[in-house]
Amino acid sequence: MSRFQVKKVAVLGAGVMGAQIAAHLVNVKVPVVLFDLPAKEGPKNGIVTKAVEGLKKLKPSPLGVADDAALIGQANYEEHLEQLRDCDLIIEAIAERMDWKLDLYKKIAPFVAPHAIVASNTSGLSITKLSEALPESIKPRFCGIHFFNPPRYMVLVELINTPTTSPEVLDQLEAFVTSGLGKGVVRAHDTPNFVANRVGIAGMLATMKEVENFGLSFDVVDDLTGKKLGRASSGTFRTADVVGLDTMAHVIKTLQDNLDENSDPFYASFGTPAVLKKLLELGNLGQKAKAGFYKKVGRDVLRFDLESEEYVPGGQKADEVYGRMLKKPAAERLRLLRNSEGAQGRFLWAILRNSFHYAAVHLATIADNARDVDQAMRWGFGMKQGPFELWQEAGWLDVAKMIQEDIDAGKALSKAPLPEWVFKGPVAEAGGVHTAQGSWSASAQKFIARRALPVYERQHFPEKLLGETSLPEFTTAGTTLHEDDAIRVWTLEGADRAPGTGVVIASIKTKMHAISPDVAEGLTLAVDLAEKDYEGMVIWSGDEPFSAGADLQAMLPAFMVAGVSAIEGAEAELQNTMLRIRYANVPVVAAVRGLALGGGCELAVHSARRVVHMESYIGLVEVGVGLVPGAGGLTYIARRAAENAATSTGKDILPFLTEGFTAAAMAKVGTSAIESRKLGYVLESDVIVPHKDELLYVAINEAKSLAKGGWRAPAKRLFPVAGRSGIATIKGSLVNMRDGGFISQHDFHIAGLIAEVVCGGDVDAGTLVSEEYLMTLERKAFCALIEHPKTQERILGMLSTGKPVRN
Structure with missing residues (x-):
């Protein structure tokens, strides 16, 4: 079978x-055309145009x-089905109405290419029932595809x-969604709300029921059920507001x-x-309606009070004792x-017990x-651990006994006993559902082991669940x-590597x-080893961030x-x-994921290449602690400006320098790899x-x-700088801002120092300088600032609170 390509x-x-x-398809460079109904007034593509602008x-x-x-193509069903x-x-993503979807399928069927996959993005409608409207020729290429919001x-x-979907089609789509879109795929059974929403929404409903039982306020519950519990920081009710209360109501109705x-x-x-x-009666549908369980008024966040049907002051926190409990093993x-x-502690046990029980x-049915359940809850609901993982970590049989005791005592939401496999057989003997052999299938x-599709060979260290001991750990893998x-x-x-091959x-x-x-010393050692006996080097630290910057705390004692x-x-x-990495005799590749700030950004830009995860945040942010970039970041900006100017017919470097200067002086951070470009x-x-x-x-x-x-390493070259005239121009605009x-x-003082470095100091425009010369200017500016009282205030403030000080 030929390779499935999504062009x-x-x-x-x-x-x-x-x-x-x-x-998101545009983000990952996949050409896409977006369809909708023809507009009743104005241009026929008006509905799509409005959506794209939105x-x-x-x-x-x-x-x-x-x-x-x-880059999003625009089309309507009347004119453009060809x-x-x-x-x-073809991804169908219209409103959750079975009759509308079936009608659309009949309309598009004659125009579907003989090799094309058709998938319905639905949060809970029966995929099998939807397939019945399709011709026999399309049914093997039809399935459900459920993105979670927001899809990016x-x-x-x-x-x-x-029952009629071809297994090969599902494998092809899984490969594209994984590698092409960067997603984590879970294969769900065609049951109401599939896996994540079935467990997650049932959990939210159970949480709301327990909130009523224990008489807790929304803000206290969100404090308890957010990061403290290893879940999304938005907790329960803020998450509902973000999702949309009408959307949540629809999933509940399903x-x-x-x-x-x-x-x-x-x-x-x-x-x-x-x-x-x-809230639905009042039209308070959550974040999109600017009111839901919460409402922001000025800087204050109010919470809805059902008894008065008014918004009242919010911001209550959980008792600290429960925060300490949640840090225990x-x-x-x-x-x-x-x-x-206390009510808060018993509430937490109740919602955890309910999630395990459900x-x-x-x-067996969903x-x-x-593994699919736990991954769905991690990836779809932002949980640090899925329900089975936490249960297994806490002691499988001990927790099972506590759950069953509550069921027998009538404290649980249902009288249904735990399945027999929980207490007897392979799961009980293994101490949980996740093992080196695979994860438990109740049906x-x-x-059952993980799927061995070729796409997963690209993941040296896939995200693993507790108990999956057969998967390698990046901290011990390979040869140290x-x-x-x-x-x-x-x-x-x-061990069979030929000399001069392989990657450090x-x-x-x-x-x-x-x-x-010590890190700098280790990186230099790594380059030495790579040059001696390998063909390349990669800087990759296994998890986020790539690097949050230079270690200021390590410098302070000295x-x-x-x-x-x-x-x-x-x-x-x-x-x-940085220069050792830039001029290494082997290519050094920075594998960037998460934050690459300050020194982390400088490490990345001095590498021969960058391989960057889409959701990475890159920038020179030293201004936030009252400093200038001091490890070659400003030198990089000046050199890149000269290189870009060399491709232009003009001789003035300043226009090519402006964006780099502004990014450093304003501590701009690219909030995606695309923006960082x-x-x-x-x-x-x-x-x-x-895919990370x-x-x-x-x-x-x-x-x-x-x-x-x-x-070959780049040749060391001298390059022109903007000089004192460039400094004067930049400082003139800074005066206006001040x-x-x-x-x-x-800020004015720091930005002025940045201008002096990137323009090459007190020299004529066009003067040729070296990287070492500019780095000397960087060091002088950096050291002058670190002695400045205002900068010291910023550094101490950041180290003590983690927040920038404005002074």
Whole structure:
């Protein structure tokens, strides 16, 4: 069978989900055409045009850069159905109405290409019933595809087959969604609300019911059920507001309409909560309506009070004792909560018990195995652990006994007992559902391994669940070449590696992967090892962030003892490390995921190439702590400006310098790899990777490809700078900003120092300088600022509170 290629996608339906799915396709460079009904007035594509324009205003942005909205093709069903013939994938994402969807399928069927996959983005309608409207020729190529909102940021995509869906089609689509879109795929059974919403919405309903039982306020519940519980920081009710209360009500109705007491023993708890009913009556649909469970008035966040039907002051927090309980080891944590005398503790035990109970009772019908449930809850609801993982960590049989005791005592939401497999057989013997052999399938009554599709060979270290001990750990995998507290230098190459082949990997181990003097020393050592006996090097630290910057705390003791001279020495060493990486005799590839700020950004830009995860945040942010970039960041900006100017017919460098100066002086951060490309921190020659777990694979192959292509380090060149005239021009605009109250006097002082460095100091425009010369200017500016009282205020404020000080 030939390789399935997605050269073009059609998205049917320009509503909230359809438009944002189209936006994400544009982010990953997949050509897309967005369809909707013809407008009754004005241009026929008016509905789609309005939706595409709306994408530019949404926060968080569905687009990597707003300008890319122009790349979304626009079409309507009346004039443009012929365009479907060119599409390899058609995603239907219209409103959740079975009759509307079936009518649309009949309309598009004659125009579907003979190889194209057709998928319905629905949150709960029966995929099998939808397929019945399709011709026999399309049925094998039809399935469900459920994106979570917002599609750019939410990892989970559920794929749902029908009895007639070809297994090969599902494998092809899973490969594209994983590698092409960067998503985590869970295959769901065709049951109401599939996996994540079935468990997640049932959990939210159960939580709301327990809130009523224990008389807690929404803000206290959100404080308890957010990060403290290892879940999304928005907690329960803020999450509902973000999702939309009408959307939530629709998903609840799907449960109510398609289930009953016989098919779901928890059905009695699926009634629409009174507070949700009232908010829907009032039209308070959540964040999109600027009012839901919460409402922001000025700077105050108010919460809805059902009794008065008014918004009252919010901001209440949970008792600190429960925050401390939730930091305990899992087994101790659950026992403490269960035996707690306070309402908040008993509430927490109740919602956890309910989630364990529900997942166990329904595992056989909603999912192929327990791994799919836990991954769905991680990826779709932002949980640190799925219900089965936490249960297993806390002691499988001990927790099972506590749950069953509550069921027997009538404290649970349902009288349904835990399934027999919980207490007897392979799961009980293994101490949980996740093992080295695989995860438990209640329907097959055995442990099932992960799918071995070729796409997963690109993931050296896939995100693993507790108990999946057969999957490798990046901290111990491969062969260690050097390791200390700051860094691990290692390789994945086997013992049969030929000399001069293979790639060295440098993994920073410090907190937030901050760059300390020891890290700098380790990176230099890694380059030495790579040059001696390998063909390339990759800087990859296994998890987020790439690096949050230079380690200021590590520098402070030296500053206190030896003064600024110690700082200058450390900065010089850091700069030398950056130049060592830039001019290495093997290609050094930075594999960037998450934050690459300050020194992390400088480390990335001095590498030969960057392989960057789509959702990375890159920028020079030293201004926030009252400093200038001091490890070559400003030198990079000046050099890039000169290189870009050299391709122009004009001789003035300043226009090419302005954007880089502004980014550093205003601490601009690219909020996607695409935006970072516009800021100049990611280049056109760099690679943007949609899936975080493919980053290392792509980076290693990029390093090998550069080496095999005859890599040579760039020649050291002198380059022209803007000089004193450029400094004068930039400072003139800074005066206006200071006098207009847009920046403080200290901001003005810092920005002036940045201008002096990137323009090359007190020299004529066009003077040729070296990187070492500019780095000397950087060090002087950095050291002068670190002695400044205002900068010291900013540094101490950041270290103590984690928030920037404005002075």
